[in-house]
Amino acid sequence: MRYTAPVKDMAFCLEHLAGLPDIARLPGYEDATPDTARAVLEECARFNQDVVAPLNATGDLQPSSWKDGVVTTTPGFKEAFRQFAEAGWQGLQHPVDFGGQGLPKSIAAACTEMLNSANLSFALCPLLSDGAIEALLTAGSKEQQQRYIPRLISGAWTGTMNLTEPQAGSDLALVRSRAVPQDGGGYRIFGQKIFITYGEHDMADNIVHLVLARLPDAPAGVKGISLFIVPKVLPDGRRNDVWCASIEHKLGIKASPTAVLVYGDGKGEVGEGAIGELIGEPNRGLEYMFIMMNAARYAVGMQGVALAERAYQKAAGYARDRVQSRPVDGSSAQSVAIVHHPDVRRMLMTMRALTEGARALALTAAGLHDVGRAHADPAQRAAHEAAYEFLVPIVKGFSTETSIEVASLGVQVHGGMGFIEETGAAQYYRDARILTIYEGTTAIQANDLVGRKTLRDGGTLALAFARRVQQTQERLQASGDPQAQTLAGQLGRAREAFEQTVAFVVANGKAEPNAVYAGSVPYLMLAGTLLAGWQMGQAWLAAGEMMAAEASFAQAKRTTAAFYGAHLLPRCAALRDAVLQGADSVMALPAEAF
Amino acid sequence: MRYTAPVKDMAFCLEHLAGLPDIARLPGYEDATPDTARAVLEECARFNQDVVAPLNATGDLQPSSWKDGVVTTTPGFKEAFRQFAEAGWQGLQHPVDFGGQGLPKSIAAACTEMLNSANLSFALCPLLSDGAIEALLTAGSKEQQQRYIPRLISGAWTGTMNLTEPQAGSDLALVRSRAVPQDGGGYRIFGQKIFITYGEHDMADNIVHLVLARLPDAPAGVKGISLFIVPKVLPDGRRNDVWCASIEHKLGIKASPTAVLVYGDGKGEVGEGAIGELIGEPNRGLEYMFIMMNAARYAVGMQGVALAERAYQKAAGYARDRVQSRPVDGSSAQSVAIVHHPDVRRMLMTMRALTEGARALALTAAGLHDVGRAHADPAQRAAHEAAYEFLVPIVKGFSTETSIEVASLGVQVHGGMGFIEETGAAQYYRDARILTIYEGTTAIQANDLVGRKTLRDGGTLALAFARRVQQTQERLQASGDPQAQTLAGQLGRAREAFEQTVAFVVANGKAEPNAVYAGSVPYLMLAGTLLAGWQMGQAWLAAGEMMAAEASFAQAKRTTAAFYGAHLLPRCAALRDAVLQGADSVMALPAEAF
16 A cells, blocks of 8 residues: 555645744745645655655564664665655754754654654654754754754764663653763763664664763752763764664564663773763753653654554555445445445544544644744744643644554454554554653653643643634634534533643642542543644634635545544543542552552 | 463452352252352463463464464464363363363353463464354254264364455355265365464364355355365365465464465365365354354453453553652652552553453353353243343453553553563554454444344343443442442443433434444443443442452452543443434545545
């Protein structure tokens, strides 16, 4: 099943939901017109459909492999990465000063979706380079930026994030890696890092590791962690003392090498300890890492959308082709393609509605980010940036949790064939399973949503989103269209469930933290379900403008929005009930009862 | 992580929910006292924990393999199967006359759960033999029963079900395999069957294939299919003309060989065509197969419970051991085991509540089956049998759909380690994915629930279950306990959602079949969620009797019931809304829009 990038839906979201026409009027983004966006999307679609997507199944069958410290990636990856970098895709959203294209995040995010739909394992390499670039832009010195960023953008080098250690996963306070200052400047890094995506590979000349480690005099906990650059190969060509001890045997994303990295084994050409340089100030490493992680979290949310889209296309293709059973309504005496059976249709519509809703929300968030970065008015910048920040854990958590649901439905649509690996549907089900875990589990996103994004401002921002939902609801009601009015009612009930949940979180966050955090993931899923539904409501309204020119697209969008309202928005009340009624029973059993 | 069979919970369900004390008073089941049941469960637990469970990971790493038509199973399977058969486990619920133990299904079902928790791939072989025995008991001649059943019970031979062909999956009307009558009696079978579980293996001397095929003069469609016995090795020792062309490369249950079988290649010692004998009357094959499938569907439902239990135990063990992060309520300045974190707790409680609820419902269903089989009063038999039949698609659909949710949560509890295959949590996520597909997909179960189980009697039986839920609700309310009264309210709202959905199904089934079948799976999930919750309500009440003797078990049961009420029962209203509001948008898009 060939991947076809949903360019039309992406352009629709950018122009009608994410505010691209307004973004193109902001200083620095003048070139980012809807016409430019469409041209970029179409070029991006061609590249990913033709070059990257065909390598996806290959990567599952011929994963990256490790031998004597050397990682060999899937056949074809190296060449595809060279083409990717040469065409300028790595620099899409990065500054022109360093060789990037300087496009807004909203356009880049749509391109990220395509790359990930085409090949999730492949896409992780550029995703990590993006993170490294982001961290260097935030905290690197001018000299560090000049030395590393152009090479990361050109794809000559790639980047990694080295956070996790065996005892330090979600809990980075437990990081033990050490940085020892050297006479004459610089540092030597010692320690072991695990789960390092593309921590070793053969797709570029050098790998720029960004590593969390502790200085000798550092305080304990998260306030004693600093961030270091450790290149695999030093500027003078010597091999640095960082080694890939093994790569993991994983459930999915098998082509993406997940490395165990050992710093300071003394096996190399530099003596004992990997030579590194500090980024920014000592003991502020986690803070810088969080800036980079925020971008990565958003990108993983986009991976969820991407995987859902690919799984949907695969299932829809199978459902159109596979002939089995007569229709239940007696409309044919012959067996028909299973797309005509109501439950197959329900599954496909669920997949489609979740995917379109998650995409619309993610691109809307990217649009807020762009205004937050480029608006001339600082107050506008701050307000939009805060709105984006509010949405990041929701985009990450909701898009990835629903991608598992969508990929699982994709297997189900295929029936028995879905369970056979050659069919390909199972790969998406396996690949999707990492998305709710890496770059912060759903619980970590939900804790962020509860703590920093809701409790800190007393729910102000959360309720501001509720008011925006209410405005959409009112416009749908005012349209006079019965379908829109039904959707308005569904949105209204979901919004009230959200408001009640926000009120519960705000009222109990201090006094009953366990009660609130016991409902944090349901709260996140409620927020995501509502806000993606809000965007589907916005899409219903915007489709009206297209009804003449693009009738079938506009009609399908409205039907999908109506499906979202009827089938998915009712989940919000159930999630609210779980949060409001469910706190006591979550924590009531003694730990030894499990 | 060692598997520990939940004997105490099984005994609780059998004695307090499934009515085992009453069953033991029925003719033929006099030996099936609670004491006997406990002894059987404990013996079964030991066998599965010690012999079968250790082979589960082995089977995933060293799947059954195919070479030149010969299938070699995972090392250890052959020996374990011999021990299984010699200890009498295959005959547990089969008639004493044929060498079985004659125990009621309720006790046997608990043993089935243990076997499947221990090793789903291994358990499939006995499961298929059970199906063959069931079919022979239903439709076989006395001579056929005598020839095959004792050998199937002793494990000398095993059985298979040959339904699926490449063009005939859910739609058995499309079966093309042919049976050609021979001069002098008997038949020759020609055709290709796919997805045949344990269709070829080395664990027994012979394999008894039950094969759907068409006689030359048979009518088209499902009313022209007959059922044949085709042994791999004929009584005279000649190799029959049935061959394993390949086995599938699957997402999960890798140790279970899934065969492509070719009948009539002419390669063997009998000439062209596999020699077979007709079971029962011509053209009634599908009817017999459905009897056998009903038992198999129930057993697959039990597989869902089993897999969920194993995934739960694995996740709970990890959560008790893994130390990460300080508690959100500030109760410790040190990092604690993650079981103390609210969201980990929420996931574990969700896993536990779904597993216990599904088990209670499945064992209750088995109890109804036992009364339906053994009661002296024909009216009682008929009523209980009908109630069991109503529950079969619900047990199958609900237990398996929730097993995927539970296995997925199990991966999530493990964080990054869950995605690493060596950890073992991923195997359950992969294995679970077949359960909603084989023996009839969830949609097939849901169509059965809507069509034969709800529309046919105008919802009478469905509403009879609602009345039983209401009685439980009233008892909880009358208890005066606030926790019970909260649960009563939650049960009441879920029951009303069920009643409204049944009314919708009954009102629209004839005139708007697409609208009703568009909601068939949500209706099934609503029914399962409610009825498992009903059993948790019953369990809350029954726990009272145990509070003195088994305080920690009884307290944990009540807490789990309360969690079920708060977190899971609210799903019922969301599912109702999807059925009642959602029909139009399911079918509105033209097929080519997908």
